[in-house]
Amino acid sequence: MTKGRLIAIVGPSGAGKDTLLRLALAADPRLHWARRTITRPPASSEPFESVTEAEFLHRQEAGDFALHWGAHGLRYGIAQAEIARTETGQTVVFNGSRRALPQCLAAFPQMSVVVVSAPPAVLAERLIARGRESAEDITARLERATFELPKGVVAQWLMNDTTPEDGARRLARLLQPESV
Secondary structure: OOOOOEEEEEOOOOOOHHHHHHHHHHOOOOEEEOOEEEOOOOOOOOOEEEOOHHHHHHHHHOOOEEEEEEEOOEEEEEEHHHHHHHHHOOEEEEEOOHHHHHHHHHHOOOOEEEEEEOOHHHHHHHHHHHOOOOHHHHHHHHHHOOOOOOOOOOOEEEEOOOOHHHHHHHHHHHOOOOOO
16 A cells, blocks of 8 residues: 655644644545644644643653654644554644654655744734733744744745635645645
């Protein structure tokens, strides 16, 4: 069987990555949204497993994660079993961290990258609406919103500045084998 693809979706907080992923993947059952393990309380915006810091570190030491990184004071991991779906030909998509891309690409050199972004005013509006961060945290996230990818990282870019449905259609096109 042909090996599947691994695609990292990255971008600033508030760009709409989870919304676009949810809509795009609902329309294409051939795609799998890798469930992340995060040291954050449960939420409904994405499929993730909430764990304590101690549990995360124990699982990391045990080799449970194919990928792991830290961002925004939290730890994130993608289980080996999630990535293993590529071995059966499935395309696996995950919400990643742009700072962790070099580490991810070192582990999975064939990984593709899609950057989702939005104008600063749209990012601010979305961050305020989700109600997870303080005003200080939102300001800090907006300051980090403009970025360059790490050296050597090649990506496709998607400006998510229209409706969620339009953004999801554009993301779905980028996730097709001939696009990434």
